[in-house]
Amino acid sequence: MTRLDVIEESGHGDDPYICASCGNCTMVCPTFRLGKWESFGPRGRLQVTKNILEGKAKFDEEYVRKLFMCSLCENCASVCTTSLKLDEFWREARAQAWEMGMAPKPAKYASSSIMRYGDPLAMGSSSRLRWAQDFEIDITDRIEANAKVGYILGCDVALKPQLNDIARSMVKILEHAGVEYTLLGEKETCCGAPMLWAGNKSEVHLIAEKNYLLLEELGVEKVIFSCPSCIYIWHIVGSTTPHKRGNSPLKLYTSSQFISILDKNGLLAYREQPMITVTYHDPCISARRLGIYHQPRDLIEHIPGVYKVEMAYSGTETRCCGWHGLLNLTNPLVSLEIAEMRMRDVSVTPASRVISECPRCIQALDTAGQTMQYELKVQDITQLVAECLVEPEKDGGS
Amino acid sequence: MVKIQRIEDLVGADNVSTLDETLGLYSRDIAALPGLAFQIIDNQFDVVAQPQTVRSLSNLIRYAHEHNIPIVPRGSGTSGWGGALPTRVGICISTLHLSNLVHIDENKMLVTVEAGMTWKELLMVLEQIGFTLPVYPSSAAAATIGGFVASGGLGIGSAKYGDIREQVAGLEAVLPNGMIVRTGNFLIKEDDNETEDGESAGAYLLSILDQIPEECRPEPIDLFLGLYGTFGVVSRVTLRMVPKLILQPFACVFDNVNDLTSAIRDIQDMARPYYLRFISNSYTIKRFTPRSSIDEYGKFILIGALLDTYFQIEEDEQAIKDIVKAHNGWTTQQKRAEYLWDERLYPLRIKTLGPSLVPAELLIDVEHIPELYENVLSHISTDSIAIEGTVGRNGTTSFLAWILDDERKKFRYTLGWHRSFDITNLGIKHGGKPYAVGLWNVIHAPHYYGRQHYNALRRIKRLLDPKDLLNPMKVFGGRVNAKKESLVFGFTSGLIVGALVHYALSSTLGTGYLWSILGLPHLGFQLGLFVAIIGGLVGLMFIKFLTIKNALRLGIPILHVLRTFLRK
Numbered sequence A: 001m002t003r004l005d006v007i008e009e010s011g012h013g014d015d016p017y018i019c020a021s022c023g024n025c026t027m028v029c030p031t032f033r034l035g036k037w038e039s040f041g042p043r044g045r046l047q048v049t050k051n052i053l054e055g056k057a058k059f060d061e062e063y064v065r066k067l068f069m070c071s072l073c074e075n076c077a078s079v080c081t082t083s084l085k086l087d088e089f090w091r092e093a094r095a096q097a098w099e100m101g102m103a104p105k106p107a108k109y110a111s112s113s114i115m116r117y118g119d120p121l122a123m124g125s126s127s128r129l130r131w132a133q134d135f136e137i138d139i140t141d142r143i144e145a146n147a148k149v150g151y152i153l154g155c156d157v158a159l160k161p162q163l164n165d166i167a168r169s170m171v172k173i174l175e176h177a178g179v180e181y182t183l184l185g186e187k188e189t190c191c192g193a194p195m196l197w198a199g200n201k202s203e204v205h206l207i208a209e210k211n212y213l214l215l216e217e218l219g220v221e222k223v224i225f226s227c228p229s230c231i232y233i234w235h236i237v238g239s240t241t242p243h244k245r246g247n248s249p250l251k252l253y254t255s256s257q258f259i260s261i262l263d264k265n266g267l268l269a270y271r272e273q274p275m276i277t278v279t280y281h282d283p284c285i286s287a288r289r290l291g292i293y294h295q296p297r298d299l300i301e302h303i304p305g306v307y308k309v310e311m312a313y314s315g316t317e318t319r320c321c322g323w324h325g326l327l328n329l330t331n332p333l334v335s336l337e338i339a340e341m342r343m344r345d346v347s348v349t350p351a352s353r354v355i356s357e358c359p360r361c362i363q364a365l366d367t368a369g370q371t372m373q374y375e376l377k378v379q380d381i382t383q384l385v386a387e388c389l390v391e392p393e394k395d396g397g398s
Numbered sequence B: 001m002v003k004i005q006r007i008e009d010l011v012g013a014d015n016v017s018t019l020d021e022t023l024g025l026y027s028r029d030i031a032a033l034p035g036l037a038f039q040i041i042d043n044q045f046d047v048v049a050q051p052q053t054v055r056s057l058s059n060l061i062r063y064a065h066e067h068n069i070p071i072v073p074r075g076s077g078t079s080g081w082g083g084a085l086p087t088r089v090g091i092c093i094s095t096l097h098l099s100n101l102v103h104i105d106e107n108k109m110l111v112t113v114e115a116g117m118t119w120k121e122l123l124m125v126l127e128q129i130g131f132t133l134p135v136y137p138s139s140a141a142a143a144t145i146g147g148f149v150a151s152g153g154l155g156i157g158s159a160k161y162g163d164i165r166e167q168v169a170g171l172e173a174v175l176p177n178g179m180i181v182r183t184g185n186f187l188i189k190e191d192d193n194e195t196e197d198g199e200s201a202g203a204y205l206l207s208i209l210d211q212i213p214e215e216c217r218p219e220p221i222d223l224f225l226g227l228y229g230t231f232g233v234v235s236r237v238t239l240r241m242v243p244k245l246i247l248q249p250f251a252c253v254f255d256n257v258n259d260l261t262s263a264i265r266d267i268q269d270m271a272r273p274y275y276l277r278f279i280s281n282s283y284t285i286k287r288f289t290p291r292s293s294i295d296e297y298g299k300f301i302l303i304g305a306l307l308d309t310y311f312q313i314e315e316d317e318q319a320i321k322d323i324v325k326a327h328n329g330w331t332t333q334q335k336r337a338e339y340l341w342d343e344r345l346y347p348l349r350i351k352t353l354g355p356s357l358v359p360a361e362l363l364i365d366v367e368h369i370p371e372l373y374e375n376v377l378s379h380i381s382t383d384s385i386a387i388e389g390t391v392g393r394n395g396t397t398s399f400l401a402w403i404l405d406d407e408r409k410k411f412r413y414t415l416g417w418h419r420s421f422d423i424t425n426l427g428i429k430h431g432g433k434p435y436a437v438g439l440w441n442v443i444h445a446p447h448y449y450g451r452q453h454y455n456a457l458r459r460i461k462r463l464l465d466p467k468d469l470l471n472p473m474k475v476f477g478g479r480v481n482a483k484k485e486s487l488v489f490g491f492t493s494g495l496i497v498g499a500l501v502h503y504a505l506s507s508t509l510g511t512g513y514l515w516s517i518l519g520l521p522h523l524g525f526q527l528g529l530f531v532a533i534i535g536g537l538v539g540l541m542f543i544k545f546l547t548i549k550n551a552l553r554l555g556i557p558i559l560h561v562l563r564t565f566l567r568k
């Protein structure tokens, strides 16, 4: 018998025994589709965990390699016959690997970079406002302003130049709707998600706390996130932090969720578009975990001249983009192949753009579009909305 | 001897694995077997192969045939009757990657697919063009077309359309010698050139069937339906499809099993439902809580769906309401019925309470539900059992008892398995038969298929697969591959029996008994040793030549006795 303390103490020690081996999870798992063998799918990995618990297999490098060859997309959890919280199970199994010092190097790197620089990219806080340079809207007064609405960009949107436009689009929308908002600017830090994905469970709350405390000081009541994973982490880690964010009065919104409220309140005026056909890719966390899939669709349908077609596997049945759960760092090729599989779902629709609301999905689909030489615009919902808004008067808008 | 390089040449290196981990994962099905079971079956295959085309599947089987290597077909491994388990090591052929849609003919309402496609994938395709499947298993999300067709059985839609076997219009299979044969109304595009040996294989199969007396000769297609791949590996199947009319779920609740049974009978007679599944009070008491579903907790629920035209549904709905009322039941709200219908693909939620489940499943007449139900509950405490069933056509239903247990308590769990076999025997006493055969119900195979038909099948099996290489031991039984521990057990038991016999004979006839019988010299202690060793060798040979049927016939009562004894 091998003890897997972390898994057992988290209350998931029975999971491999509860598993009915029905295979539902395996059939929806992107890494099984790629890896072809059971050991790459969740049912197989659970069985191997059971073998480890019974001393018939080892918690070795190969097992850990497969644990990290998973995008934590939660598709398995959403179809589990026995309602196992597999998302938690995979995280705890990674935490076990972390405890045993076996987490892969890229995962360790991301985690230590967050502790040191406040982001997984080792760029540091001074890079966090580059997105606002040469931006037509001056946001200086918004930084750490007292306001009821806070906007958290997330590391990817703030630090990766190809995603900066998402932040600019959100600011345009907020300005357009006349929302008083605040930004944390250089003080914004990582939400801690990559640490949790790396298995570093014990330190994540040290980071996850920071944004919260700042927002609280500024009197924020509603927080908009460009990255749905930040919200999710807020929920998971929240209940374990000293501030008990689980009971926090703050209301958390994904981009589409918040923008659709602005839209419903008549705060957004659109220009008629020249027949744009789009399809919507649901990010795993938004759809499956946060239950946000109507809002982006309602929004899209409300923009005159924009038409939506559905692709196979949408809503809670969405397929992963491959970029989640550190997979793009630990197994970049697998990650890309999953993104290409998803892009194939897009490519059979007549859409000329694919819209989403997660910076990782945007990067994944964008990269896949390039490697597949499939010309198609990949946009965040924020970008689509901002692009369709009536332009401010000084620019001579309609 | 399996030559991995050859297999890789045949199906592609990426599609072959000999990794211990992989072999282990493909050598099991959903049943958590007690360790004792591995005394009569093998721990794992030598190799797993996943052919990507029908041709490479055929080449692989031909190779196995020429080199006397056992092969076992496997879909998703979602069955629990042992049909996909290794019995003589060899090659596991996973069909999961043979999963293409081959042809759809909307006019003929037929669809041809490769055997490894899952039912859910096919459903999604059909629903997009306005059709659905007459029958699919509740394991649709993972189970393969080939796996369900090869097992036979009831599923969603069976209340109206019957067993899955009735939905197969034609199929293509690879025979034990590697020939590809097409039977029934197998539909494929004209330009398909996948199978040159189609005609010769057909003639070969007919020549074998001709050796069987006409009155019990099966149709060629019957050899591949519900026979667990013992006659051929199904490669492609032509299935019937039906128009996707309006689907209207319903659910009704009853206080007792008699009312439930009468309602099932009347609803079947008067409303032609598409789907009917009952869950008993032993089930609802465990799955629901009084707080979450006060109306259903501890009651009997009949979950169903109609698939028909608007007008017919209106009529049937009224009929169902009247029937339910007449039998003292009540219908749930529509939203609840829809929820229960959506849950049809998650029948194993109950497993969270185990964590292990030992199943026992029977096919019985609906009329017999109450007596069997009472009888089972008088044998096994309600606390540890949950009973449900899927209703078929013509007054039959499955009767599925889940026995809750914990495989981690190894000894108790092993002994507890006899309960599953006991319930099967009870069901047979009530005029039923086991739901499936696979490996674990081989004793009941003659009863399941009908003795005359079974004998004919046996003869065909001997002619088609004389060395029993294709899914050995399944359906027809055969010698078990006894493990070291069993052989030691056999030898030791024989030794002890021999010594006891020696003791008994020498104390009644005197130590010279053997001398007096055989005219041998008087040997005393050496004689005792000699007799004991002979006994040991007899015991060893007994185990060595034990068949699966005898192993089960002997083993189950022993478990029963041990459990009763230890309980006391």
Ligand SMILES: Cc1cc2nc3c(=O)[nH]c(=O)nc-3n(C[C@H](O)[C@H](O)[C@H](O)COP(=O)(O)OP(=O)(O)OC[C@H]3O[C@@H](n4cnc5c(N)ncnc54)[C@H](O)[C@@H]3O)c2cc1C
Pocket (backbone or CB within 6 Å): A021, A022, A081, B029, B030, B072, B073, B074, B075, B076, B077, B078, B079, B080, B082, B083, B084, B095, B115, B136, B137, B138, B139, B140, B142, B143, B144, B145, B146, B147, B148, B149, B150, B151, B152, B153, B154, B155, B156, B228, B229, B230, B232, B233, B234, B235, B345, B346, B347, B348, B438, B471, B474
């Ligand atoms: C959640 C759940 C729900 C279920 N619901 C139902 C149900 O509604 N009705 C029902 O009857 N059963 C049900 N089952 C049992 C099981 O799912 C079915 O028997 C299923 O059809 C098996 O399909 P599979 O692809 O998993 O086959 P496997 O389990 O892999 O194989 C089953 C048998 O078929 C043979 N086989 C597999 N593929 C082929 C092939 N291509 N050619 C020849 N032989 C082959 C195997 O050797 C084995 O003997 C359920 C099981 C689960 C876990």
Ligand code: SF4
Pocket (backbone or CB within 6 Å): A025, A028, A029, A030, A031, A032, A041, A042, A069, A070, A071, A072, A073, A074, A075, A076, A077, A086, A090, A320
């Ligand atoms: S989380 Fe996604 S990638 Fe990971 S095992 Fe589950 S389905 Fe597969």
Ligand code: SF4
Pocket (backbone or CB within 6 Å): A018, A019, A020, A021, A022, A023, A024, A025, A026, A042, A043, A046, A076, A079, A080, A081, A082, A083, A084, A086
């Ligand atoms: S879906 Fe759940 S019960 Fe089924 S095999 Fe996967 S983990 Fe096990």
